[in-house]
Amino acid sequence: MKDRTRKMEVCDQEIVDLYWQRNQEAVAATERVYGVRLRNLAKNILHSQQDAEECVNDTYLKAWQTIPPTKPQCLFAYLMKICRFKAFDRLDWQNAQKRKGQVIQLTAELTECIPDAAIEKKLEGQEIGCLLDTFVRRLSEDKRRMFLRRYWLGQSIAEIAREIGRGESYVKTNLYRIRESLRSYLEEEGVLI
């Protein structure tokens, strides 16, 4: 409970101010408020506690180096984004394959969404990001949340079901439909790419 109370004391703006003041308490406050979620994200991708810890530390360092001059409007998303980049930088795909990491399952699911015609196309990460931004904005709020929890955060079906208060079948069904929509969307967009 003490931990939670402390978390309540500090809001995003106050943490960002600490970074701008070059106050090292900024990192400690970030850890208190977002440490668990960052660690979970990293662990979902890396499938290793130790790698996840290092990834989160890299995230704090990057945040310290970039704020200022950056003034994130949503610190949570800013940190999560850094953490996700760091996690994929560290990811050893071959090792993940051997250990049957969650990321392999997610990759397999997303592979279903790639239209045959798009397999040969080479897209830059930013182009993919833009495509997906447009796609998820078309989804209803609930579907958007499910999709991003699954593929951006790397959460398990059971976790998502628990967090949205629905059965696993509901989540699976919706994700299946979203993937089908994504495939259709990429097919449509494939003409323009």
Added chain:
Amino acid sequence: MNGKDLLAGMSYMDEHTIAEALSGHVPAKGVRLRNLRRLGVLAACVCIAVTGIFMYGKGNGPLQEKAQTRILLSEIDLNEFDRDSNDRKIHLPNNCVEETWNRQALADYFGRDLWPVYIPEGLTESPYNNQQTIFRLNENIYLDEVYLDFYHGFNNDGMPMWTEDAAAEKGFTLTAWKKGLSRDYMWASEEDQLKTSVIGDTEVVFGYRKMEYGPYDEKSHAPAGAYDLYVATFMIDDVHYEFVSHQLPLDELVKVVTSFICQTEEVEVI
């Protein structure tokens, strides 16, 4: 482009999109569950003591001309529960075939009509209740979890609407399945000694938890309020049933459950 590119490329998505979907406007239910987990209020066990449920009306007692099932609510003893479950990850193979079942098909499969006889006043059923998705693998049923929603209103996408006075839905969901899935709310392990009560010939486990709802205060992160969530789980003829009620009093859930088990509208909860 391949699945790896797509997965990794998601990191480039706009921060606002991520923030909106994952942190900002989180629905009450999601926030509530996460907060409860974070709080770590792990009860020693899910100790649902439901005792003294008396059944009348099945015999030929002189007191009743009309068969009626009577439940003594005062004898129902609920204990708070909260516990992380062991995730049961169900893999859905790519070659699963999706099928939509209506009320009759569900009744044929589960061996009874899934619509409770008693529905509390003000609740309506989801337009999707009659279109349940089942997955088959090699002709056999692979995933058979179905859920029927009865709430005070629904959005266009079938999700229950929130009430005006609380950012949460009001009503209940019945989930039924034969193939084992997760226990969404009854986060109990197999070792927990659950106390059960008997309604009709069926052992029922009742659970309770306080559920917070948003919006959450930006600075203090305090919820806007909390409401009562009740759960009732049981099995009939190898089918699992779980009722979860939101913003409904306990007696209404007991009445719904009794009407479902005993298949009668003549239920009195006192």
